[in-house]
Amino acid sequence: MTATETTTTQPRTGELPAISEPARVLPRDARQLTRIFLDQLAVLGEGTPEYQYARNTLIEMNVSLVRYAAARFRSRGQDEMEDVVQVGTIGLIKAIDRFELTREVEFTTFAVPYIVGEIKRFFRDTSWAVHVPRRLQEARIQLAKATEELRSRLGRTPTVKELSQLMCLSEKEVDEARLASNGYSSSSLDAAVSGGDDGEAALADFIGADDHGLELVxxxxxxxxxxxxxxxxxxxxxxxxxxxxxxxxxxxxxxxxxxxxxxxxxxxxxxxxxxxxxxxx
CATH class of the missing domain: 1.10.10.10 (Winged helix-like DNA-binding domain superfamily/Winged helix DNA-binding domain)
Known part of the structure; x- marks a missing residue:
């Protein structure tokens, strides 16, 4: 028997099959069942037991889609991969809630960008405080190692020229790596800084911001x-x-x-x- 055969029984309400273990439904069967459940979800009233059953079943039945999208991030540790799947599931839920039957696309095509988007947002929010190109991220690691090595050897902070020689990079590239290091951590906008005559002030008081809404005027x-x-x-x-x-x-x-x-x-x-x-x- 397939996983679908062991978990699918007679219809529960209307045209909805009762699936006791949605997560075990095979992907090829999940695609067909997803169409049925999305069709019914569009006409069921929110908050009803039938609506919740259809929505929850759709989520569990398509977790394999989340794992498929998360596979591209498998270089992360196993512990972090579980977090990735959980975050990706949030994207799946958003896709289910926003999918409309009138769209001329398969649900999987519609859902994957939501799932991947949530995962990328997770990494963006939990790693570098500011987006930095991978080349500079790697240069930052190399810079930290070279700085520590030269500091131990020379007994002082190395110069840019000394770092560039050891790292086999130009002095400009060393400066870029130093600048990139500032993007790895961030300070709270509520952090206290010297405010001149008025004493301490919040960092946010000295930072301007672009109003992107003006572009839409x-x-x-x-x-x-x-x-x-x-x-x-x-x-x-x-x-x-x-x-x-x-x-x-x-x-x-x-x-x-x-x-x-x-x-x-x-x-x-x-x-x-x-x-x-x-x-x-």
């Missing part, structure tokens, strides 16, 4: 009259989808129309807005 300015020109229902759909982040099924329920009808209206409205935006540029 021109787009928002051009989009506002186009949205104002839409009819009430079209504006309502846009608001529910992109401001309140409702799913198409939820929007259809509120408006009293089918999810497919919402999808057609949304695609038509977005296409019109896109065309109008491009025409004004």
């Amino acid at each position: 021109e787009d928002f300015h051009a989009l506002a009259p186009l949205i104002a020109a839409l009819d009430d229902r079209e504006r309502r759909i846009i608001h529910l989808r992109f401001v309140e982040e409702r799913t198409q099924a939820q929007i259809g329920e509120e408006l009293g129309v089918s999810q497919m009808h919402v999808s057609r209206l949304l695609n038509r409205t977005l296409a019109r807005l896109r065309h109008s935006m491009l025409s004004t540029n």
